[in-house]
Each structure stands twice: as structure tokens, then as C-alpha cells.
Amino acid sequence: MSAESPSPRGVPLLEARDVSASYGHVQALKPTSLHIAEGELVTILGPNGAGKTTLMRALTRLTASKGSVLFRGEDISGLSTHKLARRGIIMVQEGRGLFPQMSVRENLIIGGYLHPADTEEQMGTVFDLFPRLRERVDQLAGSLSGGEQQMLAIGRALMAKPQLLMLDEPSLGLAPRAAFEILNTLRELNRRGIGILLVEQKAPLALRLAQRVYVISLGKIVAELQTHEIKSHHDLARYYLH
């Protein structure tokens, strides 16, 4: 499902060094560094307004940013958003970012814009993962339920054959069961070798999936932990595990 060409041994899949971003005079993201290893699932936790979405937008160049970003050791800081997608960095935006006046099929076809020859095969893979989308294939994306829309958003991202899949609040607005299903699917995708960077408000769910956690507050990363370590940080555990 993801494009092959793993990083050289020891080189992170993605490494951000001192990435910062501002909206006008307001620095929403202070110089921030993070890394994701090949096939790793990393989650970013933090309260509302902490800068999680700005960090994701800065990494994908939707928001202008400073600092450097390396992908498999190669500097990709100057690349525009669509060129990052060509490298295999695909983001599912907060709010899903679907094309509401297009059908499920058309959304998926557009998802495969970079790989038109593989569209049918890739669509089959997506339908195997989300059978509900096959039933709704000719329905307009805007008329789907919230859970189905999120399935479509992830399915569409998979059409682009991501090597690194970034998701911003995929469970936002979903019923607990739908959120659980979506996050389980992410676990399955991660098992298939896709690196995942996940911003998620439902911290207990996210922590069940993630191997590592960054905690962000007031626009900067304040902690980096292995998931199992969070229990020994009583303040974080109290805040995020209950």
C-alpha cells in the first residue's frame, strides 16, 4: 500500500528541526523539532490552541514555516505541498477536507491523482479496508455520515500511496464506536508499514496505538515519551489518560 524505498538504516522517515510558524506577528509554533522512524506511529497530544494543527500545516507547507524538514535524510524544506505529496507525505486535514460535491468514487480517483495507472487496484484495497465505501461509491461525499466521511478521507489518502500519513483529529465529531473503528484502521495501516503522525484529542485511544508521544503546549513541544512512560509522569497521566 505504501511506496517502497525504506530509509537508510538509522535515518528517520521524517525529521523536523526547529520548525516554527507565525500568523502575522503571532508565533503560533515556536522552534520545534521532532522525528518519526520508518513504520512508526507517533501521536501529538496537547490542549486546544497548543499548536498541533499549526505544526501539521507547517510540516506540509500549507502554512509558511521556518526551520528544516528532512524526509529520509533529504532536505525537503523548500518543497511546496503538492511536491511533498509526490514524496509520499499525505495529510488528512481536520474536518476531513473532502470534495463534497464529488462522489465517493471521484474523491478516490482524485486521491490517486499521482498514480493514475494504479487507480482501480488501489481502490480495491481501499474498499477491502472500508467495505462501507463500496456500498456508497456513487453517493456524494457531502451526503455521507461523519464516520463514512472519515473513512473516505483516509481511503482517499491511501489512494496517494503514502509513506507517511499525517492525520489531524480523525475522530473529531465521531461517535465513540466510529472513532474506535477509525483508530483501529490506523493501527492496521501502521502494521502494513505506513508511518503515521497522529494528532488526536481522544488521548486514551491514541495512546493505545502510538509507540511514542510528543506533548505540545503553548506552541512548543514540552515532552517526548515512549507511550508506556506516560504513566510515570503523573501530571501527564492525569491529564491525558482519564
Next chain:
Amino acid sequence: MPNAVEFLQSVVNGIGVGLIYGLVGIGFCVIYNASGIVNFAQGVFVMLGGMVCQVLLAQLGIPLVLAVALTIPLVAISGMIMELAIVRPMMHRGATLFAIILATLAAQIMIERIVLLTLGDRPRTFSEFTPGGPLKIGDVAIGYQLFWILGCGAFLVLLLWLFFTRTRTGRALRACSQNREAAQLLGIPVSHMMLVAFALSAALGAVAGILVTPTQYTAYNVGTPFGVNGFIAAIIGGFGRAGGALAGGLLLGVLQALAIVALGAGFKNVAALSVLLVVLLLFPNGLFAGFGSKAKAH
């Protein structure tokens, strides 16, 4: 009051010119959907279509088919130059949409002056594609060129529909119109799509200019009325909806023709602007957004 023949004749004439407005209106929609920009130089492509084709036919003696085949890409290139030289640099420098829209208006004036200086202010025309006519049905006369306008217009609309629903680039343009950020995140080069949109839009204007010139004339300054009426057609149809713009153009053309025959030529623009006002009052998002949008607007 016009009699039945005058009424029918007006409807026929209005359909012809309305289809031209519709094509110009679709041109507005194509650029607006890809970029959010209202290209006020849209009418200038109609003028260029007629002028370039006339020059190729009359001054260079090129056969009609070849002249048309050359005119459309030449005008499409002018649209691409406008995007590359004016719109893209302004966007990269963070200019507001309002400033860019104003710049397209300046581009229209500049292009008009260039044409005035190089080709003069003499009105020009060329022969209808099929000599002879008009076809008489009862007392209603239908010029052969109207059939060309209707046929080419319908064919063009079909081609556009196929382009937007069946091709990779067409789908990508639609994706850009619905969510530009999401399109970028999937690898669609939005700036390239804008270039395509300007080329397509200019080509549509060129076809409209080539089709309409034999029924009237072209000159350096005919772009403005076509641009204004095409803009009104697009608004009537619900800005951004290609099918709506076409229907808006037909409605506008027919109403203008009826206003001319019923009230006099001076009421042509009054009719257009009155229709615009009524539509905006009753359907703020255009006729094809329906009554639902009226309720929402409240």
C-alpha cells in the same frame, strides 16, 4: 407591444447572443473555481477571438478552418500570459484577491489599448461560416450563423462536461474549486491548474468571439459589453456553476432581445441590470441555488 413574429424573432436572436454570454460566463466560472479570482478581462478574450480570426482571414488570407484552429490556441496563450505575468506574481507576493481582480481589469484596458495601437479602431467583421440565408420559418428569419452558434455552443458544453467529469485534469480542476488545500495535499499542482483554467477560459472566449463576429462586428472595445453580460450571466446562474452560467446567458440574451423590441434599444442594459437585481434579491446565490439558498441567506 411586439407582435408574435417580432416576439419569436427576438427569442431566436436572444438565444444566439445568450449562448455567447453563456460561454463567456462559463469562462468566468472556470477561472473563479480554480483560483477564487473574478477575471474582469474575460470579455477581452471574446474581442481577441474575433480580431485575431479576422486578421488571419482578411489580412493573411488563411482559410476559415485554419484561421479558427490558429485563433483558439493563440488566444488561449494570451490567457496563460495573463496568469503568468499578472495573477501568479501577485499571488506569490501575497496580494489580496481584490487587488488581483482589479489587476485583471487593468489588463483588459491594457490589451484593448495594444489592439487599438496595432490594429486601429476600425470595426471589423468576416463572412458567416455558411453563405446565404437566412432560413425563413413563416415570417421568422433565422441566420445560418445562429445554427453554427447553437451547434458549436452545444458541442462545446458537451466537451466541457466530458473534460470536467472524465479527465484527470478536469477532475483536478473541480477538486481545486471545492477544496484547494485538500487538492494540494493529494499532489495536485494548484498553480498549474490555474494556468490550465486561464487557457481554457481564454479559449472559450475566443470561440465565442469567432462565432459572434459574423453576426455583428468586432473592434478593440467590444470586450467590455461581452464581459459585463457574461459576468451577469454567471451571477444569475450562481457564480461558479458552468451550467448555471449557460442558462443565465440564454435567459439574459432572450430578455435583452425582448426588451429591445418592446421598449427600444436603450433598454437593453436596463433589462440586463434589472434581471440581475431581481435575481440577486430573490436568489442571492443565483437561480440554480434555488429557494433553499434564499432561506439560508435569511
